Amino acid sequence: MKQILSIDVPTLRPRNPVAALARMRRAGPHGPNRGAQRQQAQRELQRSLQREVGGVHSHRPSPMKP
Numbered sequence: 001m002k003q004i005l006s007i008d009v010p011t012l013r014p015r016n017p018v019a020a021l022a023r024m025r026r027a028g029p030h031g032p033n034r035g036a037q038r039q040q041a042q043r044e045l046q047r048s049l050q051r052e053v054g055g056v057h058s059h060r061p062s063p064m065k066p
Contacts, residue, residue: 032040
């Protein structure tokens with residue numbers, strides 16, 4: 001008859017449940033990065049120019065009239 005050897009290893013459990021969540025989180029920056037900030041500033045500038053001038057589109061030529 002074979003005997004199965006089993007060992008119970010106690011694991012460390014944090015006493016504070018918030019500490020367990022904090023240990024699982026990944027670190028990183030809070031908020032948008034510089035590229036997103038530049039893009040947002042560009043969009044705001046386009047919106048303000050569109051409101052003041054009445055629609056300025058620098059990326060598209062005006063349509064030709066027949």
